[in-house]
Amino acid sequence: MANWQITTTTIYCDAIDDEATLMIYADGTLKCTGYTKYFNPDRDASKLLKQKGKASNRVLGCSGLECQRVTGYRDKLLAEDSASS
Numbered sequence: 001m002a003n004w005q006i007t008t009t010t011i012y013c014d015a016i017d018d019e020a021t022l023m024i025y026a027d028g029t030l031k032c033t034g035y036t037k038y039f040n041p042d043r044d045a046s047k048l049l050k051q052k053g054k055a056s057n058r059v060l061g062c063s064g065l066e067c068q069r070v071t072g073y074r075d076k077l078l079a080e081d082s083a084s085s
Contacts, residue, residue, distance in 0.1 A: 007077060013069055017052040017060055024074045026081075032070050038062040 006025050013020045013034050020034030037045055039062040053060040065071075 003081070009073065011069060011073070013062075015060065015067065015069075016049065016062055017056060020069075022070055022073055024077055028074060028078060030065060030070055030074050032065060035062050035065055035070075039064060 004026055006023060008021055008023045010019050010021045012018075016034050016038045018034065018038075020032050023031040038049060041049060049060045
């Protein structure tokens with residue numbers, strides 16, 4: 001069992017061309033501010049993604065909470081925790 005309750009980090013997410021804060025809980029659940037804002041974007045966030053995508057010549061969008069950026073960080077934390085136990 002983890003000796004911590006929650007940990008957070010902010011990363012640059014190239015899928016949305018923005019920073020996102022990842023919140024990982026000791027039970028393995030997670031939250032991502034990029035997911036909250038860009039997975040089902042409102043009109044303003046959608047417009048922003050289109051503008052950034054046009055500037056970078058690619059389609060931008062959040063792929064959900066199972067993306068490698070989020071799950072990789074969670075798995076790394078949980079592995080470190082179990083190795084120290």
